[in-house]
Amino acid sequence: xxxxxxxxxxxxxELARRIAEEKVxxxxxxxxxxxxxxxxxxKELAAADMFRVFIPEEYDGLGGGCLDLCLVTEELSRVxxxxxxxxxxxxxGCLTLIExxxxxxxxxxxxxxxxxxxxxxxxxxxxxxGSDSSNIKTTADKVDGGYLLNGTKQFITNGGEAEIYxxxxxTDKTRGARGASAIIVEKGTEGFTFGKKEKKMGIRAxxxxxxxxxxxxxxxxxxxxxxGLGFIQAMRLFDKSRPGIGAEAVGLCQGALEAxxxxxxxxxxxxxxxxxxxxxxxxxxxxxxxxxxxRALVYAAARYVDSGAKDVTEYSAAAKVFASxxxxxxxxxxxxxxxxxxxxxxxxxxxxxxxxxxxxxxxGTNQILRNAIAMNLxxxxxxx
Amino acid sequence: MNIVVCxxxxxxTTEVKIDPETNTLIRQGIENIIxxxxxxxxxxxxxxxxxxGGKVTVLTMGPPQxxxxxxxxxxxxxxxxxLLSDRAFAGADxxxxxxxxxxxxxxxxxxDLIITGRQTIDGDTGQVGPEMSEMLNIPFIxxxxxxxxxxxxxxxxxxxIEEGHEVLETTLPAIITVAKExxxxxxxxxxxxxxxxxxxxxxxxxxxxxxxxxxVGLAGSSTQVVKIFxxxxxxxxxxxxxxxxxxxxxxxxxxxEAKLI
Numbered sequence: 001x002x003x004x005x006x007x008x009x010x011x012x013x014e015l016a017r018r019i020a021e022e023k024v025x026x027x028x029x030x031x032x033x034x035x036x037x038x039x040x041x042x043k044e045l046a047a048a049d050m051f052r053v054f055i056p057e058e059y060d061g062l063g064g065g066c067l068d069l070c071l072v073t074e075e076l077s078r079v080x081x082x083x084x085x086x087x088x089x090x091x092x093g094c095l096t097l098i099e100x101x102x103x104x105x106x107x108x109x110x111x112x113x114x115x116x117x118x119x120x121x122x123x124x125x126x127x128x129x130g131s132d133s134s135n136i137k138t139t140a141d142k143v144d145g146g147y148l149l150n151g152t153k154q155f156i157t158n159g160g161e162a163e164i165y166x167x168x169x170x171t172d173k174t175r176g177a178r179g180a181s182a183i184i185v186e187k188g189t190e191g192f193t194f195g196k197k198e199k200k201m202g203i204r205a206x207x208x209x210x211x212x213x214x215x216x217x218x219x220x221x222x223x224x225x226x227x228g229l230g231f232i233q234a235m236r237l238f239d240k241s242r243p244g245i246g247a248e249a250v251g252l253c254q255g256a257l258e259a260x261x262x263x264x265x266x267x268x269x270x271x272x273x274x275x276x277x278x279x280x281x282x283x284x285x286x287x288x289x290x291x292x293x294x295r296a297l298v299y300a301a302a303r304y305v306d307s308g309a310k311d312v313t314e315y316s317a318a319a320k321v322f323a324s325x326x327x328x329x330x331x332x333x334x335x336x337x338x339x340x341x342x343x344x345x346x347x348x349x350x351x352x353x354x355x356x357x358x359x360x361x362x363x364g365t366n367q368i369l370r371n372a373i374a375m376n377l378x379x380x381x382x383x384x
Numbered sequence: 385m386n387i388v389v390c391x392x393x394x395x396x397t398t399e400v401k402i403d404p405e406t407n408t409l410i411r412q413g414i415e416n417i418i419x420x421x422x423x424x425x426x427x428x429x430x431x432x433x434x435x436x437g438g439k440v441t442v443l444t445m446g447p448p449q450x451x452x453x454x455x456x457x458x459x460x461x462x463x464x465x466x467l468l469s470d471r472a473f474a475g476a477d478x479x480x481x482x483x484x485x486x487x488x489x490x491x492x493x494x495x496d497l498i499i500t501g502r503q504t505i506d507g508d509t510g511q512v513g514p515e516m517s518e519m520l521n522i523p524f525i526x527x528x529x530x531x532x533x534x535x536x537x538x539x540x541x542x543x544x545i546e547e548g549h550e551v552l553e554t555t556l557p558a559i560i561t562v563a564k565e566x567x568x569x570x571x572x573x574x575x576x577x578x579x580x581x582x583x584x585x586x587x588x589x590x591x592x593x594x595x596x597x598x599x600v601g602l603a604g605s606s607t608q609v610v611k612i613f614x615x616x617x618x619x620x621x622x623x624x625x626x627x628x629x630x631x632x633x634x635x636x637x638x639x640x641e642a643k644l645i
Contacts, residue, residue: 011577018571049574062574 001292003299005071012053012068016075019044020083028080031205032351037161038083038205045087046116054091056098059110065306066240070247070298077251078258081355082205084251088244089157089206093120095240096166096182096233100225105184109164121162123153123211124234131368134177134231138213140169146220147171147183149213152195155362159209160194163187167211168234171227180230184222191216202354238363239312240305242320246298249323249359253291256327256334256352260284263338263347274337283337287330294323314376317369324359324366331356385438385534387429388492389462390485390500390512391422393446393453402612418453421501424562427569429499430461432534439463441492445473445484451585459572459580466492470589475602477609478507482515484600487593489520497539498559502527513561523558529565 005013023044031038045051054069055061062068069091077084094113097105112118129135138151149169153159165185172179185192195210225233261284264275274280301319305312331353335342342349360366396417401410418426429440442457444450445468454465468488476484489498498520503510510526517524529549530542540553544563572580590597597603622638624631639645 007581008578011581012574015572015574015577022571044571047573048571049576052574 001296003295005067008062008064009068009071012064013071013075015048016050016072017078019048019050020075020079024076024079024083028083028205028348029345029351031080031082033204033345035199035204037207038086039161041083042086042116042119050087051090051116052114055094055110055114056106059106060114061110065302066243067299067302067306070243070302073244073247074251074254074295074298077248078255079251080205081248081252081352081359082203084248085157085203085206085358088241088248089122090120090162091244092122092237092241093158093162093164093166096122096224096237097184099236100182100229100233102221104221105224109184113164118164119158119162120164120166121156121158122166122237123156123159124168125155126152127154131365133234134180136168136170136180138167138169139173140167140171140181140183140218142171143217146218147223149183149185149191149216149218151213153211153213155198155208156211157206157208157362159207159211160197161207165211166224167213168230169213171223171230175228177231178228180234181227182224182230182233183218184224185213185216185218189216189218201357202351203358239316242316242363242369243298243302243305245359245363246294246301246316246319246323249320249327249356250291250295250298252327252352252356252359253287253294253323253330256331256349256356257284257287257291259347259349259352260287260334260337260342263341267339267341280337283333287333290326290330294319294326298323314373317364317372320359320363321366321369321373324356327356327359385432385436385497386495387432387438387440388489388495388498389422389425389429389440389442389457390498390516391426391442391444391453391457392419392501392504392506393417393444393450394419394504394506402614404613416449416452418456419501419504419506421503421505421562421564423501423569424564424566425499425501426457426460426462427567428531428562429497430570431567432497432531433461433463436534438496441466441495443485443488443492444468445476445481445488447474448587451587454585455580455583456572458583459576460570461576464586465583466586466588468588468593470600472590472597472603473601475605476600477605477607478509478511479515479606480600480602480604482512482519483604484593484595485512486516486519487595488588489516491588491593496556497534498522498557500559500561502561502563510561513559517559520557520559523554525552525554525558525560527563528560529563531566 023041050072052062053064053072057063073084073088076087113120124133126136128137140147140149167183167185168180170179171181191214193212195212198208264280265273267274298319301315304315334349335353338347338349341347393416395414397414403410433440440462441464442462443466448469451467468484500513514524525541525543527544528541529544533540537556539556542549542551624634
């Protein structure tokens with residue numbers, strides 16, 4: 001379908017697809033098998049200006065918005081959701097800075113992120129703070145010369161490989177979530193180390209690590225915005241980043257649909273390709289319908305974010321929930337269409353199925369997001 | 385370092401169909417691409433520019449739609465692109481093509497190096513490079529797989545020959561054709577692609593080149609394509625029958641007969 005993209009957006013999509021097909025596709029099985037961080041691909045993405053897409057023009061970026069980011073993410077995810085995650089997390093890692101950072105902070109960090117010289121990451125999750133993300137324990141005590149960080153962040157994408165981290169930590173323990181602040185910590189800062197590297201079910205080309213802070217002193221100028229606003233900043237960030245998770249899901253849907261259709265067209269059983277079986281046709285048709293519906297909702301939500309609208313929570317959550325549920329269902333069905341072969345690691349669909357699961361979990365579980373949507377419905381009802 | 389790269393836009397397939405009436409390629413419905421061997425030429429030129437400074441000019445002769453190939457060259461780093469397009473250029477053989485390109489290079493003026501692909505995937509002759517060197521009266525080296533050293537007026541390269549590699553030195557200006565072993569062409573960047581969309585393609589016809597229509601195109605070609613056809617496939621396979629032991633015996637007999645064992 002034609003989504004009336006601008007010429008620039010079409011160019012972004014075209015090039016992202018080329019990178020995915022020419023550079024990612026040949027190594028995706030190997031990256032998955034070895035759980036290797038895709039540095040070679042990161043270099044290709046950087047050389048192609050892909051990290052510039054979401055950075056403002058004044059900091060060497062291309063000034064694109066949420067939809068532009070979604071287009072790249074979708075194309076990468078169509079081939080490998082792990083690579084797409086690695087890419088998209090860079091935007092997550094610097095959007096708070098773009099939104100609330102000072103001119104000085106932006107000048108210091110954004111050009112390096114734009115060029116791909118340094119990767120970014122974002123850290124809020126802790127052992128005690130998953131869905132209950134306000135229950136963080138990491139502290140950032142105000143001391144002479146800055147903030148002293150102590151605590152552990154868990155399940156941090158790009159952890160260990162990224163060099164610029166936006167950390168949500170408590171600058172005022174007594175105030176709970178209202179005492180949280182966003183602070184930039186650079187890799188290599190004394191007292192900042194990396195703990196366990198997680199072994200994951202899917203998206204294994206991406207890296208997920210623990211961040212450990214032990215008396216880690218960061219200068220005061222690394223605070224993003226005002227103290228105490230960290231939690232709100234993080235919630236606003238997720239409002240803008242969730243269509244990106246939706247885009248990962250759409251890419252997965254598309255990849256799985258294509259793989260299943262290709263297989264069904266060439267797999268002969270009972271003397272004819274199984275794509276001529278009505279039962280297979282029904283499955284493929286449902287996969288196609290849900291892929292397009294997910295794409296339409298993700299693009300619409302991304303455009304709504306780009307419009308500057310304030311009430312995006314509900315719609316970006318809806319895009320993430322719908323698209324990731326679709327991706328889970330479609331990848332399971334793609335394995336089913338491919339039968340025994342689909343279950344084997346020689347075929348790409350079992351990886352897609354493993355990759356899809358995380359999309360229903362990270363950046364807000366689909367249950368938590370349904371709660372948020374329902375909360376908005378109740379609020380609206382209460383007002384009438 | 386001023387480098388001129390000669391490229392050709394070709395059909396993006398090796399399974400070309402031929403119009404039996406006109407003996408020319410059927411181009412309808414086939415996406416056109418830059419001749420793959422020429423992409424290595426562009427890449428090498430851009431790398432030399434990035435290392436030594438200077439300018440990369442990409443030149444092609446072809447129909448107006450060949451400007452797409454030139455814009456693609458801009459997206460991967462070409463500075464200036466020139467399209468030689470005129471009805472009179474049509475139907476050129478390798479000599480007329482080389483002549484037209486050489487005239488354009490003379491018009492461009494000062495250059496240090498001309499790079500082109502070792503051959504095209506449609507014509508497959510590999511003659512245009514060497515012919516240009518004769519016309520421009522400059523040294524020529526084919527199948528270059530590595531540029532070892534380049535400086536003012538001097539070039540040393542390693543080139544592929546059947547038995548291995550040969551290292552050659554030459555004065556500049558010179559012309560080289562490159563093999564695919566020389567580099568891995570880069571993908572375009574977003575900024576490159578956006579730049580290429582608005583890139584100005586200079587177009588020269590016979591008027592701008594100052595040539596007459598007798599020395600270019602079909603009229604300027606000393607060879608004419610009389611007929612193009614697919615060779616008849618003659619099946620020469622022989623199936624040996626019988627028990628395996630019997631088959632082996634027959635096979636050995638055949639091999640001995642052919643003096644292969």
